[in-house]
Amino acid sequence: MLLAGENLVVGYGSTRVLKGFSLSLQEGEALAVLGANGAGKSTLMMTLAGLLRPWEGSIKLDGRDITRLPADERPGLGIALAPEGRGIFTTLSIEENLLIGATGVKKRLGAAEARRRTQQTLERVYGMFPVLGKRRSSRGSDLSGGQQQMLAIGRALLAQPRVLLMDEPCLGLAPKVGNEVYEVLRELRAEGQSIVIVEESSRRALDFVDRACVIKLGTKVLEDRASAMKEDDRLVEAYFGIDPGIDPEQTAL
Amino acid sequence: MTAFIQHVVDALSVGSTYALLALGLTLVFSVMNLINFAYGMMLVWSGYIAMGVINAGVPFVLTVPIVIIFATALSVAIGWVAFRPFIGAPPITLLITSFGVLLVIQYIAIVIYGEGPRILQLPALFSKDAHIGAIRVPVLELITIGTGIVVVALFYALLQRTSFGAQLRAAAESPNVARLMGVKPDRVLMIAFAISGAIAGVVGLLWFAKVGALTPRSDLNPTIEAFIAVVLGGLGSIRGALLGGLALGALETLMDVALPNSALGYEQAIVFAVVIALLILRPSGLAGTTREAT
Numbered sequence: 001m002l003l004a005g006e007n008l009v010v011g012y013g014s015t016r017v018l019k020g021f022s023l024s025l026q027e028g029e030a031l032a033v034l035g036a037n038g039a040g041k042s043t044l045m046m047t048l049a050g051l052l053r054p055w056e057g058s059i060k061l062d063g064r065d066i067t068r069l070p071a072d073e074r075p076g077l078g079i080a081l082a083p084e085g086r087g088i089f090t091t092l093s094i095e096e097n098l099l100i101g102a103t104g105v106k107k108r109l110g111a112a113e114a115r116r117r118t119q120q121t122l123e124r125v126y127g128m129f130p131v132l133g134k135r136r137s138s139r140g141s142d143l144s145g146g147q148q149q150m151l152a153i154g155r156a157l158l159a160q161p162r163v164l165l166m167d168e169p170c171l172g173l174a175p176k177v178g179n180e181v182y183e184v185l186r187e188l189r190a191e192g193q194s195i196v197i198v199e200e201s202s203r204r205a206l207d208f209v210d211r212a213c214v215i216k217l218g219t220k221v222l223e224d225r226a227s228a229m230k231e232d233d234r235l236v237e238a239y240f241g242i243d244p245g246i247d248p249e250q251t252a253l
Numbered sequence: 254m255t256a257f258i259q260h261v262v263d264a265l266s267v268g269s270t271y272a273l274l275a276l277g278l279t280l281v282f283s284v285m286n287l288i289n290f291a292y293g294m295m296l297v298w299s300g301y302i303a304m305g306v307i308n309a310g311v312p313f314v315l316t317v318p319i320v321i322i323f324a325t326a327l328s329v330a331i332g333w334v335a336f337r338p339f340i341g342a343p344p345i346t347l348l349i350t351s352f353g354v355l356l357v358i359q360y361i362a363i364v365i366y367g368e369g370p371r372i373l374q375l376p377a378l379f380s381k382d383a384h385i386g387a388i389r390v391p392v393l394e395l396i397t398i399g400t401g402i403v404v405v406a407l408f409y410a411l412l413q414r415t416s417f418g419a420q421l422r423a424a425a426e427s428p429n430v431a432r433l434m435g436v437k438p439d440r441v442l443m444i445a446f447a448i449s450g451a452i453a454g455v456v457g458l459l460w461f462a463k464v465g466a467l468t469p470r471s472d473l474n475p476t477i478e479a480f481i482a483v484v485l486g487g488l489g490s491i492r493g494a495l496l497g498g499l500a501l502g503a504l505e506t507l508m509d510v511a512l513p514n515s516a517l518g519y520e521q522a523i524v525f526a527v528v529i530a531l532l533i534l535r536p537s538g539l540a541g542t543t544r545e546a547t
Contacts, residue, residue, distance in 0.1 A: 049433055050432075051429055051432070051433070070432070071429070071432040071433055072432040072433075072435055072436060072437045072438070073435075074435075075433065075434060075435035076435055080433075081433050083430060083433065087427060087430035087433070089422065089423045089426050089427060089430070089431075090426065091422050091425075091426050092419055092422055092423060092426075096419040099416065099419065100416075100419050100420065100423055100431075100434045100436065101434055103416075103420065103434050103435035103436055104434070104435030155434070159434070159435070
């Protein structure tokens with residue numbers, strides 16, 4: 001098992017948001033966590049990335065307990081999060097934004113290898129997103145929402161991630177731009193990149209992941225292979241709390 | 254014309270000192286939201302160390318690096334012991350801590366050096382004038398302007414051209430996202446304290462070279478001038494600190510020239526009136542920003 005979160009209880013103040021949520025990810029696998037707004041998806045991502053500390057439960061990477069490891073140590077182990085809202089540094093240039101993603105790599109790979117891989121990945125990101133290469137000296141704030149998302153993905157790749165965490169990568173993007181983002185994610189997945197993605201909209205995510213689970217009010221209510229879930233009415237029921245057998249016309253007041 | 258150039262040199266000299274003061278103060282603020290009231294005491298301690306080293310017969314060329322190293326070490330020690338435990342704490346906690354640090358290092362100075370003034374003996378060169386054509390410029394002013402240019406250039410190179418500079422700007426803009434990139438906030442903070450301390454060492458030498466003597470309470474004036482420059486430029490903005498420092502230097506020099514003798518006692522009040530007026534018109538200061546290390 002590459003990444004495992006077991007019985008995670010996480011909250012803010014006295015409010016519990018995740019109520020005993022578990023997930024597991026194999027090497028090379030892509031997992032989607034689907035759920036409505038406020039279900040606890042971003043809380044889960046921040047917990048896996050180390051920004052929130054679980055009240056209960058554990059997180060393991062390759063069997064090693066990293067539950068109490070601070071957020072700034074996790075990129076060094078290969079956990080990279082492209083956060084919700086993209087988190088671009090507006091005062092840094094595009095290239096600086098990308099290179100800062102490689103901060104933790106040196107510790108894991110050694111200076112020479114880190115330098116080589118960083119340069120290689122930088123060229124690759126510029127190849128994937130030519131607009132970033134053309135505007136490498138511009139500030140992060142000069143980019144459109146879609147370009148910022150490309151930058152966030154590129155920056156996460158510079159961390160040479162073993163696990164890529166994507167928090168709602170298409171939020172606020174035009175559908176066409178969202179499709180382009182998913183095109184890149186599909187490419188990464190084909191190369192064997194392990195990915196955990198959280199999404200509010202299920203269709204696109206289910207088309208490219210191996211497995212998916214549905215989170216509702218901090219609890220996992222459904223988990224299955226993505227191909228099975230696409231055809232399954234249980235997704236609608238789990239997601240919206242609607243019994244698909246009931247005709248809404250008849251129940252409407 | 255000669256008089257005008259003379260005034261410009263004066264303004265640049267005073268402005269350079271204020272700009273450096275403001276730079277050291279705003280650097281730590283931009284990373285930690287810390288308004289460090291103990292900053293002026295860093296200058297005072299630099300002055301005392303310079304005095305001790307010079308009195309021990311150490312050549313001045315060695316005094317400068319010794320003072321800078323001391324101020325850097327003192328700043329890092331204060332940052333580590335007093336402020337690092339409060340990363341992420343509310344600004345009021347940091348403010349009270351900085352008052353505490355100010356009192357501790359001030360009273361240590363009182364115990365060691367007493368309340369009375371001590372003279373800082375500098376090489377004779379510092380009190381001479383340089384003649385550039387018809388203009389007579391004190392050597393100390395030229396050194397101050399030159400030092401200001403060198404320090405600002407070094408600082409900009411560090412901030413804009415190194416990976417540490419990018420990490421510092423990232424941590425200043427969004428500490429949590431920076432952590433997600435593997436940037437360690439306490440490491441960035443300690444380096445910010447180190448740079449801030451090194452600048453305090455340089456400014457301490459320049460400041461007390463000009464004043465000629467120091468007491469454990471000599472921190473008040475540089476602290477006030479630094480805060481005025483920082484607020485004038487825009488709290489948290491490095492560009493603003495430089496602008497604010499130079500603007501304050503220009504304003505004070507202009508008042509020295511233009512105000513009648515009877516009004517010179519009101520200089521500080523006029524400066525505050527200008528700052529208040531500016532903040533009403535531009536609440537985020539001259540640089541127009543409040544939170545970025547640019």
